[in-house]
Structures are given as structure tokens and as C-alpha cells.
Amino acid sequence: MLEIDNLHAYYGKSHVLHGVTMRIAPGEIVALLGRNGSGRSTTVKAVMGLVEGSGSVRWGGRELLGLKAHQIAHHGLGYVPESRDIFPRLTVHQNLLLGQKKAGGTPGVRWQLDDMYAMFPRLKERQHTEAGVLSGGEQQMLTLCRTLMGDPDLIMIDEPTEGLAPKIVELVADYLRELQRRGVAVLLVEQKLTIALEVSQRCLLMGHGCIVFEGTPAELRANAGVRREWLEV
Numbered sequence: 219m220l221e222i223d224n225l226h227a228y229y230g231k232s233h234v235l236h237g238v239t240m241r242i243a244p245g246e247i248v249a250l251l252g253r254n255g256s257g258r259s260t261t262v263k264a265v266m267g268l269v270e271g272s273g274s275v276r277w278g279g280r281e282l283l284g285l286k287a288h289q290i291a292h293h294g295l296g297y298v299p300e301s302r303d304i305f306p307r308l309t310v311h312q313n314l315l316l317g318q319k320k321a322g323g324t325p326g327v328r329w330q331l332d333d334m335y336a337m338f339p340r341l342k343e344r345q346h347t348e349a350g351v352l353s354g355g356e357q358q359m360l361t362l363c364r365t366l367m368g369d370p371d372l373i374m375i376d377e378p379t380e381g382l383a384p385k386i387v388e389l390v391a392d393y394l395r396e397l398q399r400r401g402v403a404v405l406l407v408e409q410k411l412t413i414a415l416e417v418s419q420r421c422l423l424m425g426h427g428c429i430v431f432e433g434t435p436a437e438l439r440a441n442a443g444v445r446r447e448w449l450e451v
């Protein structure tokens with residue numbers, strides 16, 4: 219269980235999160251929605267120790283605030299940033315091996331290389347290609363897969379559908395469900411309401427650095443007023 223309580227975050231003197239509180243249960247998919255600048259990415263970065271924060275972020279009862287990003291990852295949290303996070307001069311295969319928790323693959327770990335290639339055949343086709351020459355969408359898949367190779371119990375994914383064609387967005391929905399089937403909890407940072415409503419069990423809306431709505435996809439679908447105020451442009 220991830221328990222975030224009264225989280226504040228700052229960029230220097232700029233105070234951008236104002237007391238965010240949320241829970242993510244094991245194996246749950248939670249969508250974090252909101253307009254650009256509402257504070258979604260900052261929330262995830264503060265959880266990962268990449269932005270200065272105060273308040274409390276507990277994972278399995280252990281306080282994470284104050285730990286370094288690599289220590290947080292070691293405790294089982296994965297983060298897929300919006301920008302592609304790959305080693306461009308290494309091949310797809312080498313990038314994936316670098317993500318592996320322990321060299322050679324550890325029994326009991328959820329994901330092996332073959333799982334990645336089965337989920338994303340395109341990466342298998344390109345396994346010997348330098349990652350830097352992949353398309354944007356392929357680099358995004360690679361970033362996700364490299365994070366999964368670290369066997370996180372919770373993965374936070376920032377705008378996975380950004381810039382993707384509608385057909386590929388459906389693929390994203392499929393892999394999110396596959397993560398859930400394997401017991402991985404997901405915090406999905408999104409702008410697209412459709413995929414959030416389709417795959418999540420709970421939707422959180424952010425505005426001005428605060429959570430302004432929390433409900434099931436059905437509740438959000440039924441609440442045109444909230445959508446108009448906090449989501450639509």
C-alpha cells in the first residue's frame with residue numbers, strides 16, 4: 219500500500235503541491251488526471267525523491283520521504299517519466315538487461331526478457347538496434363520495459379499515451395491490464411479521460427496542486443460539472 223499524506227512540494231521558492239493525500243492499494247490501477255500544470259508529474263516526482271517534498275509518503279509502512287531515488291526504486295517503486303529514459307548508444311537488449319534487478323534473471327521475479335518481447339514484439343524485432351534510433355513510441359515502450367525489469371510492485375507512469383496514435387493507445391490499455399494481472403499496482407498520470415476511465419479502478423483529479431475529486435470511473439463519467447471544471451480545456 220502506498221500512503222501519501224499531506225504532501226507539499228517545492229521547486230526552489232515555488233510551492234506547487236499543497237497537501238496531497240492519496241492511497242494506492244496493492245494491484246490497483248489509479249488514474250491521476252488534471253490539466254497541464256495541475257501538479258500530477260510533481261506528485262510522482264516527489265514520491266520518487268526527485269523533487270523536494272514534505273509531509274509523508276509511506277510504502278508498506280516505511281517512510282520514503284528523504285530517501286534517494288535509487289533507494290526508493292530498490293524498495294519496489296518504478297517510475298516511467300514522460301521523457302524517454304534510455305541509453306541511446308546501447309541496443310534495446312542491453313537497455314533491458316540494465317534494468318534487470320539481478321543479472322541473469324532471478325527466479326520469482328515477475329518479468330523476464332521473454333515476457334517483455336512477448337508483450338512488445340516490436341522490441342524483439344529491434345533488439346539488436348541502438349535504442350537512440352527507435353521511434354518515440356518505441357523508446358517509450360523500452361523505458362517502460364526497462365523499469366519493469368526491476369520488478370516493481372508499484373509503477374508510476376507519466377502520460378504513456380502522449381503523442382501515440384489511437385491504435386497504439388489501445389495497446390497501452392492492454393499492457394496496463396497485463397501489469398495488473400501480474401499483481402503490479404499502477405499510478406497512471408494521464409490527460410486522456412478515455413483510457414483512464416477504461417482501465418482504472420479509481421480516478422483522482424488534480425487542480426492547483428491539490429486533489430479536487432476522487433471517485434470511481436463511473437462517478438467521474440456521471441459528473442459533467444467536475445470534468446468541465448478540472449479537465450476540459
Ligand SMILES: Nc1ncnc2c1ncn2[C@@H]1O[C@H](COP(=O)(O)OP(=O)(O)OP(=O)(O)O)[C@@H](O)[C@H]1O
Nearest residue numbers: 229232234252253254255256257258259260261424
Ligand atoms: N522544474 C520546475 N521548476 C519550476 N516549476 C516547475 C517545474 N516543473 C513544474 N513546475 C511547475 O509546477 C506546477 C505543476 O507542474 P506539473 O509538471 O507537476 O504539472 P502536470 O499536471 O504534471 O502537468 P504537465 O503535464 O504539464 O507536466 C506548474 O505550475 C509548473 O509550472
